[in-house]
Amino acid sequence: MASSNNDLFSTLKSLRSSTLVGLQATQDAMHRHPRRIAAAVLALLAGSTMTAFGVAPLTAAQFNTPPAISQISEALPLPDLAGQVVQLDEQALSLYRSDVTRSSDTIDTLLNRLGVNDPQAAGFLRTDPAAQTLLLGRPGKMIKVITLRGQLMELVARSPARQSDQLDSHFTRLTVSRADDQAPLSAHTEQAPLQASTQLATGTISSSLYAAADEANVPDSITNQVAEIFGSDIDFRRELRKGDAFSVLYEAHTADGEPITWGGSAGRVLAARFINKDKVHNAIWYQEAGHKGAYFDMNGVSKTRSFLASPLAFSRVTSGFSMRFHPILQRWKAHLGVDYGAPNGTAVRSVGDGKVSFAGRQNGYGNVIELQHSGDRKTVYAHLSRINVNVGQTVEQGQLIGAVGATGWATGPHLHFEFKVNGRQVDPIAIARASESTQLSPQALAQFKQMVVSIAQRLDTAEQQSLAGTHSTARFE
Numbered sequence: 001m002a003s004s005n006n007d008l009f010s011t012l013k014s015l016r017s018s019t020l021v022g023l024q025a026t027q028d029a030m031h032r033h034p035r036r037i038a039a040a041v042l043a044l045l046a047g048s049t050m051t052a053f054g055v056a057p058l059t060a061a062q063f064n065t066p067p068a069i070s071q072i073s074e075a076l077p078l079p080d081l082a083g084q085v086v087q088l089d090e091q092a093l094s095l096y097r098s099d100v101t102r103s104s105d106t107i108d109t110l111l112n113r114l115g116v117n118d119p120q121a122a123g124f125l126r127t128d129p130a131a132q133t134l135l136l137g138r139p140g141k142m143i144k145v146i147t148l149r150g151q152l153m154e155l156v157a158r159s160p161a162r163q164s165d166q167l168d169s170h171f172t173r174l175t176v177s178r179a180d181d182q183a184p185l186s187a188h189t190e191q192a193p194l195q196a197s198t199q200l201a202t203g204t205i206s207s208s209l210y211a212a213a214d215e216a217n218v219p220d221s222i223t224n225q226v227a228e229i230f231g232s233d234i235d236f237r238r239e240l241r242k243g244d245a246f247s248v249l250y251e252a253h254t255a256d257g258e259p260i261t262w263g264g265s266a267g268r269v270l271a272a273r274f275i276n277k278d279k280v281h282n283a284i285w286y287q288e289a290g291h292k293g294a295y296f297d298m299n300g301v302s303k304t305r306s307f308l309a310s311p312l313a314f315s316r317v318t319s320g321f322s323m324r325f326h327p328i329l330q331r332w333k334a335h336l337g338v339d340y341g342a343p344n345g346t347a348v349r350s351v352g353d354g355k356v357s358f359a360g361r362q363n364g365y366g367n368v369i370e371l372q373h374s375g376d377r378k379t380v381y382a383h384l385s386r387i388n389v390n391v392g393q394t395v396e397q398g399q400l401i402g403a404v405g406a407t408g409w410a411t412g413p414h415l416h417f418e419f420k421v422n423g424r425q426v427d428p429i430a431i432a433r434a435s436e437s438t439q440l441s442p443q444a445l446a447q448f449k450q451m452v453v454s455i456a457q458r459l460d461t462a463e464q465q466s467l468a469g470t471h472s473t474a475r476f477e
């Protein structure tokens with residue numbers, strides 16, 4: 001979260017410069033999700049950065065004075081308690097707080113964190129059959145409370161839908177409330193529909209990509225997509241630098257207006273920008289008629305390469321492990337390649353289209369798969385705990401072929417990966433970068449570039465109007 005002027009200003013600046021990318025995707029997606037996208041356009045053109053912070057809309061005056069970010073946020077009027085909320089507001093004594101449940105939480109630690117000092121409520125939450133579900137299941141439930149002098153007036157917990165086939169459409173809402181400060185608490189749960197929305201988020205790397213994403217309230221599934229989209233531009237394991245920044249416009253689901261924090265339900269990245277070591281990379285989702293949709297840079301060149309940069313998908317789990325090139329080991333002659341540390345069972349995927357030339361056990365390598373690709377290119381995946389393919393089988397890029405293990409001469413679970421061109425070892429990311437990519441057809445490219453230009457013009461106009469309509473203090477520079 002932005003905590004100083006400089007942070008806020010740089011966030012705003014990057015937001016402004018990323019707006020072009022956002023609008024691009026917006027136009028592309030307009031025919032698919034007209035209403036959602038229209039809202040995003042309005043937000044972008046208005047220079048509003050509300051979704052970037054996920055807290056509250058910024059007003060012009062606040063550009064000068066960054067809002068103090070805290071757990072106390074403005075209440076969204078809750079559907080069945082709107083009247084009560086207004087009444088409490090008038091007393092100016094009620095507090096609204098939100099947080100997310102943690103795996104270590106007890107009723108006491110949670111209530112304490114939420115500023116609730118109410119033994120009666122604690123007892124109710126421990127014993128009421130409906131309220132008891134509060135800390136059941138997975139952590140990460142979104143909690144919002146209203147308190148009056150420490151007493152719990154209402155608690156709403158939002159969590160994934162109970163039925164797995166409703167995960168993308170519904171959420172579970174647990175409401176614990178009392179009618180007034182003398183009334184007893186009551187609790188009930190219901191399944192309520194999720195809403196679709198478009199979110200714009202920005203982040204700056206200070207320690208890791210996932211830490212920055214957490215600060216920007218970006219769900220893991222979106223962060224994973226960003227890492228994949230830019231996988232052949234940026235080596236996220238080796239090249240990330242402090243100060244690198246990203247902006248991402250994505251489809252998201254909201255529960256009662258709040259972006260959901262649990263994974264799995266976030267949609268597709270519509271556009272993204274990543275600044276790595278001062279180099280700017282852009283990606284825009286675009287679907288040419290009759291083709292599969294894909295990400296393209298500003299010149300209409302597809303971000304998809306014929307080889308992935310890594311056989312392991314980048315994720316919160318795998319990002320925590322470093323990769324290691326190893327030279328010749330004494331015990332294992334001519335052992336070249338790259339080792340990816342990863343937990344046992346992590347999915348291993350084919351980096352390119354090809355054919356299985358070996359699948360089985362070999363000395364040293366343990367369970368190993370060899371894939372033959374076009375152009376005398378070969379990849380090797382070793383120490384696997386599981387092999388999912390057979391010799392002679394055709395595999396596609398990204399296909400699950402096995403799982404990380406520690407078979408053969410391995411001291412712990414890791415993937416030993418080799419990329420050979422004409423029999424010689426090469427750096428996988430160098431190959432991914434240099435490998436073939438597709439470009440939009442001339443017809444689509446013309447349309448694509450025209451949109452880039454027209455959106456830039458509209459943006460310039462909107463920006464000028466926005467600046468002219470506000471005082472000079474609203475400038476971000």
Ligand SMILES: [Zn+2]
Pocket residue numbers: 326336337338339415416417
């Ligand atoms: Zn190795």
